[in-house]
Amino acid sequence: MPIVSLGGVLALSAFTVLVATLLIEFTAKRVLIIAIAFIAINFIPNNPQGSGSVRLLAVQGNTPSVGLDFNSRAQAVFNLHRDATREFAQKTYDAIVWPENAIDIDPRQFPEVAADITSLTKELQTPLIAGVVQRREGSPENASIAYSKTGTRESVYIKRGLTPFGEYIPLRKLAELVSPLARNVNDFVSGNERVVHTISGAKLAPIICYELIQDDLVRDMALNSQALIVQTNSATFSDTAQSAQQLAITRIRAVEHSRYILSVSTIGISAFIDNNGRVLSQTRENIKSFLVGDLELNSKKTFIDRLLG
Template sequence: MPLVASAPETARPFVPWWSAVLLAAAAGPITDAAFPDLGWWPLAFLGIALVLVAAHGRRAGAGFVVGFVFGLSFYLIHIPWMTEFLGPDELWIVRAVPWFALCVVMALWCGLGTMLIAIATRVVPRAVRGPLGQLLFVPLVVAGLWTGREAIASIWPYGGFAWGRIAESQSDSPITPLFAWLGISGVGFLMVFLVAVAVAAVRVATVPVLLRALLVTAIAATLVAFPSFPVTTEGSLRVGAVQGNGKTGYFDPPEHAGDNLLAQYAATEPLFGEDLDLVVWPEGGSDLDPLRVPGAARVFDSVAVNTGATFVGWSITKHGEQYFNTSLLWRPGDGAVDRYDKRHPVPFGEYVPDRAVWRQFAPELIDLIQREYTPGTTDAVMDVGRDGHSVPAGFAICFDIVDDALMREGVEEGGQLVLAQTNNADFGFTDENVQQLAIARIRAVELGRTVVNISTVGTSAIVLPDGTVQDRLPRFTPAAMVAEVPLSTTTTPAVVIGRGVEWGVVAIALGALIGAAIGGRGRRASG
């Protein structure tokens, strides 16, 4: 009896072509159900399995179709909240254009990534020897290619779209502690690796069934049993976070200017007289710029003076002809003393890249986005301490929360907590805000920091470094929460490693795929 299964046996497809397409289509909604609002995290593993089974042994074109169908069926269900951004006054067909366009782009990325996975399942088994190669090395290549697809789609084009990465479904699962060790990409790699090993175990018939089952069980048990990284807290900060329940503001007529500012101020008044170190408002908390509008500056002064705390507000600011999405550090008697300008404005939401090009295709739609936010160049950390006590804080505005490099930068530059300001009023009663809170919980574990996730309308919450929610506010309700939040200077392995795991496994996977393909051609030529 041969010691390894033959390459044709391990590489042949599991199911007929039509079944593969159906599996890919089913994998999308199943995977989406693993994310909030449902949050049935085990379904992420089932979704991965369906994609890998559907792609296994396929030729390049068929692998691309499998991935494209999966990507489209996933993102269409996962991000329909994008249709809310342009407001209810626009026709649904107009509001749906950005949503559908982004879903197609992400589906194309899924198609390319799955095409490489399909090729790998055909050529890599021919290059490895022994059952361990089939059971471990081929899955490593598959997981590395999945991770690579997510990594590139998260940064390109126009800064990419890092929403919906497979590991972002695991904010409330037994493997959550792994984020502190390996970050989002590392956890995603391990998830796909586990499933790929299970899929491979079905085919490597030369290894006893019991041993194959034990291998899969051992890997799963290791992931679940991996210990939490110890986070040492050093002091605390008494924080008041205010949810004003204001409107979106972006497309409101000029006569409503100031409404959001007044709503936010009214929700803050119950904090006057509290013994606070810091008061935080969300993105969208003010629709008037206190740096240019004296009345808005007086409101900011009133918050700072009446709470006696350092005040972190927000505004759209203007310098020359450039607009910025800005967090403002405001101190009693001093006014604005520091700022964080959002590093990565959202393309086709907060600005239009290559406007002249895209306007040719949809002029009315592109013209709806009049204000062009400029990418910020400020540090991602501000000192929010008071009375001479320094407390550096990392900052994230809305979709900044999915930017791996920026979030690590806030900790690397000394941030002892993270202030995540967001405006979810743009997305109505959709899953967007709970998906974002799940990512904030993951960031808290990954960075070893408390995350104050404060929204205009919710879901606002204070998340501790272990990912648990210390306090939260009801959605679409003006309210404030006060909490003593722990500070930390711990550096987690995920911060130290950065993108090392991500690019390392991708390099191994691509190297193995290219090497196997070249080796296969060489063997055919010599034969």
């Protein structure tokens, strides 16, 4: 994967197409060309390490159910993550990280949820970065919110790259002609600015689920941070290849931008990944679990980031 740090995902795609094209006709000459190409790639140096780190606890609290109705009991999803955090937080951390949709009810509208967050952060004396669905003028927003040790909102990132058909309906008028049920879908509101969380002086940029496949957005976050946090919810796609595919994409992004990444999911796979795409630790799927790791900090730019940044 070092080729990604030079040419980004396009270079990796081009290399894959080249190898596939050469394999259409299996000859000794073509096999030799492929072997030389793979050997050449191995001479591309790894991304250099940075300095400093933050120690994080990632909580995979699981959900009461999976599939399209995974969040029919939003309060229960929050309770699972709250209780799992109390169970797993046995040491000192720079921050605790919850996945997307861990808090699917706006704490500003549910005082008991806000009180639980405050109680938890005060009890553990640790900041919390959580995936929250909040509401603005009646419409939902998919947010990553950093709460301080006292439970106050320190920084709020609103997801900019919304998922078509998952968070909004494209071509709404046409969709409503096809199915009247489309009128009942309330579109999410997208954010319009980059927000980076600061934890123990380190800049950690949140990427929310589908945003991971948007090149410009990920590059913008990487170039303005020292490490990335991917908050995702895989409950809708339980027992499919989606989680493994997303992990593979996350590994590529780590190499492309030379950033350590913590990816945390409601049901898994959650993982710590270094800036050369190696998975340092990961959870299994469909279970309550946690990870503890050091997210190393790096401000260096890869060739592709210098070129396009």
